[in-house]
Amino acid sequence: MTITHLFAVATIGAAVATIALPATAQIPAPASEIKVETAAVTQEKTGPSGAELWTLNCNRCHMIRSPGEFTAAQWQPILMHMRIRANIPAAQAREILKFLQAGAGK
Amino acid sequence: MIRAIPTIVNQTVAAAVVALISLLFPFAAIAQDAPSSPPPSDYVLRTEYDKLKAEHEAIKQEHEAMKQELEALKTTVQQMAKATAPAAQAEEPSAAKAAAPEGKQVVTTTPSQPVTPSTEAEAVPIETAGPLASHSFSIVGDAEVQFGKISHQHGAFMFADFAPIFLFRGGDRVLFEAGFDYTIQNNAPGSSGYATTLNLSFATLDYIINDYITFVGGNMLLPLGTYSERSAGWLNKFPDAPLPRAVLPGNGVGVQLRGGIPVGEKGQSLTYSVFVVNGPGSVDGSGSAGQLDLGGNVGFTSDGKLTNNLHGGVGEGGRVAIFWPWKPQYDLEVGLSGMSSRYDNAGKQQYSAGVVDASLHLGPSIEVKGEYMNTWVGTTDAGTINPRGWWVQGGYKLAGLKLGVPYLDKLELVGRYDTVNDDLGSRTKRGTVGAVYYVTNTLWLEGDYEFTSNHGPNPAPDDSLIFQISYGF
Numbered sequence: 416m417t418i419t420h421l422f423a424v425a426t427i428g429a430a431v432a433t434i435a436l437p438a439t440a441q442i443p444a445p446a447s448e449i450k451v452e453t454a455a456v457t458q459e460k461t462g463p464s465g466a467e468l469w470t471l472n473c474n475r476c477h478m479i480r481s482p483g484e485f486t487a488a489q490w491q492p493i494l495m496h497m498r499i500r501a502n503i504p505a506a507q508a509r510e511i512l513k514f515l516q517a518g519a520g521k
Numbered sequence: 522m523i524r525a526i527p528t529i530v531n532q533t534v535a536a537a538v539v540a541l542i543s544l545l546f547p548f549a550a551i552a553q554d555a556p557s558s559p560p561p562s563d564y565v566l567r568t569e570y571d572k573l574k575a576e577h578e579a580i581k582q583e584h585e586a587m588k589q590e591l592e593a594l595k596t597t598v599q600q601m602a603k604a605t606a607p608a609a610q611a612e613e614p615s616a617a618k619a620a621a622p623e624g625k626q627v628v629t630t631t632p633s634q635p636v637t638p639s640t641e642a643e644a645v646p647i648e649t650a651g652p653l654a655s656h657s658f659s660i661v662g663d664a665e666v667q668f669g670k671i672s673h674q675h676g677a678f679m680f681a682d683f684a685p686i687f688l689f690r691g692g693d694r695v696l697f698e699a700g701f702d703y704t705i706q707n708n709a710p711g712s713s714g715y716a717t718t719l720n721l722s723f724a725t726l727d728y729i730i731n732d733y734i735t736f737v738g739g740n741m742l743l744p745l746g747t748y749s750e751r752s753a754g755w756l757n758k759f760p761d762a763p764l765p766r767a768v769l770p771g772n773g774v775g776v777q778l779r780g781g782i783p784v785g786e787k788g789q790s791l792t793y794s795v796f797v798v799n800g801p802g803s804v805d806g807s808g809s810a811g812q813l814d815l816g817g818n819v820g821f822t823s824d825g826k827l828t829n830n831l832h833g834g835v836g837e838g839g840r841v842a843i844f845w846p847w848k849p850q851y852d853l854e855v856g857l858s859g860m861s862s863r864y865d866n867a868g869k870q871q872y873s874a875g876v877v878d879a880s881l882h883l884g885p886s887i888e889v890k891g892e893y894m895n896t897w898v899g900t901t902d903a904g905t906i907n908p909r910g911w912w913v914q915g916g917y918k919l920a921g922l923k924l925g926v927p928y929l930d931k932l933e934l935v936g937r938y939d940t941v942n943d944d945l946g947s948r949t950k951r952g953t954v955g956a957v958y959y960v961t962n963t964l965w966l967e968g969d970y971e972f973t974s975n976h977g978p979n980p981a982p983d984d985s986l987i988f989q990i991s992y993g994f
Contacts, residue, residue: 464594467594467788467849470849471788471852474850477751477755488653489659491659491690492688492689492696493688495727496696499729499735500750502793502794502842503781504780505732505781507781
């Protein structure tokens with residue numbers, strides 16, 4: 416009885432240790448937390464990029480100007496002018512400005 | 522009994538061995554999984570692990586999103602290059618390939634199209650000693666040279682225009698902008714020399730209140746339709762304005778609130794502009810038919826004594842529009858605008874205008890746009906009259922045919938029909954056909970023939986052949 420009891424305890428302990436300890440090392444994050452993080456990242460990337468907004472908005476009225484035609488500093492007043500003149504939403508204007516300044520001339 | 526003892530001992534030993542092995546097995550497995558397990562003091566807490574795991578997953582998601590965005594951009598750029606720059610690609614493919622380092626993307630475009638920065642350019646950070654200055658200045662604008670031949674008249678270079686726009690940015694919220702038109706023309710017949718005219722097209726102080734509202738004050742282009750705000754020589758594909766624009770004021774002195782609100786995930790937006798200006802005046806102040814002065818009420822008179830509005834009233838108006846792109850270079854913009862103002866000196870006669878405008882792009886090659894406008898002008902001698910008109914124009918870039926023929930790919934065929942009725946007996950209809958050759962994206966050669974049909978006492982010029990060089994800078 417004692418031997419059987421010891422054996423049973425050892426077996427159960429081994430089983431628990433086999434399952435529980437590795438599982439502890441690979442505990443998945445709570446699903447809700449991951450979803451929140453993922454959703455936040457996805458939401459930031461939703462919508463057209465600066466390059467796409469550049470073509471969408473500039474092409475409304477005129478031929479597209481290359482980012483390299485002006486310096487990063489020159490693009491600032493120009494984009495402000497165009498944002499106001501064409502009523503470009505502020506967030507879109509900021510993305511366009513980032514894109515143009517990334518490829519701006521020196 | 523003596524036999525039984527070894528049996529029990531054997532069973533006990535066997536069970537103990539099995540139990541010992543069972544206990545050791547999982548630790549052995551863990552040891553195999555983590556052969557270099559850190560000492561207990563370096564273990565990561567579960568909460569820390571959870572956080573790292575979540576961050577790792579988020580970074581993976583972001584990385585995937587960026588990869589998809591990059592692929593979308595590549596596709597867009599390639600489509601633009603294919604659709605609009607077959608000529609350039611045909612002329613310089615080997616040079617472009619030779620200049621491109623392996624693995625680097627090089628996009629060739631026609632001069633009429635934008636030059637998209639290479640991936641190399643995007644990867645290089647902006648070389649500045651620090652953040653960009655909060656205040657900056659820039660000059661943009663346009664210049665035109667025109668040659669015209671009107672029926673029954675001599676042909677001549679008849680127009681030279683230099684129209685700079687000064688932009689001064691004072692921080693993130695303030696912009697001062699002013700546009701000028703310098704033109705020259707011969708003095709009156711019998712007089713020698715020529716005159717240089719300087720016209721202040723607009724001059725406004727803009728203040729960005731927030732993401733959705735911008736204040737504009739000064740001499741502003743009025744958002745009645747779209748033409749007045751988009752009429753620069755390198756924006757307008759024709760060398761002159763549509764006839765019915767004559768029934769609308771082009772600018773006004775006053776204040777304005779305007780902005781854009783995003784309404785979708787594809788770049789769609791709802792835009793608005795509301796303004797209060799002095800409004801139009803009356804040439805002789807009477808308010809009689811034919812005396813409406815759409816541009817002559819800037820707030821003071823030439824004698825310098827009156828600094829107020831000629832009629833003491835104000836003109837109010839605005840425009841609301843929806844811009845709806847559904848994929849790159851495919852979009853529709855529809856706007857509704859109008860204004861109303863007293864215009865005679867007594868402040869009794871009313872001028873009102875309504876405009877519907879639309880602009881459609883179907884890919885990089887096709888553009889169609891137009892406006893319809895109607896006005897209601899109360900007069901002292903002819904009751905309410907309705908000067909009105911409409912115009913529509915279309916353009917097709919031959920690059921869309923993908924012929925791959927040099928020069929043809931830089932050509933756009935354009936056509937326009939415009940008509941105006943002053944409701945005082947004069948009606949004019951005009952058809953225009955022409956072409957625009959894009960030397961670069963802002964240097965255009967334009968040629969147009971205008972067929973004009975006049976009825977009534979105030980005829981427009983006869984048929985005309987016009988060539989123009991336009992440059993946007």
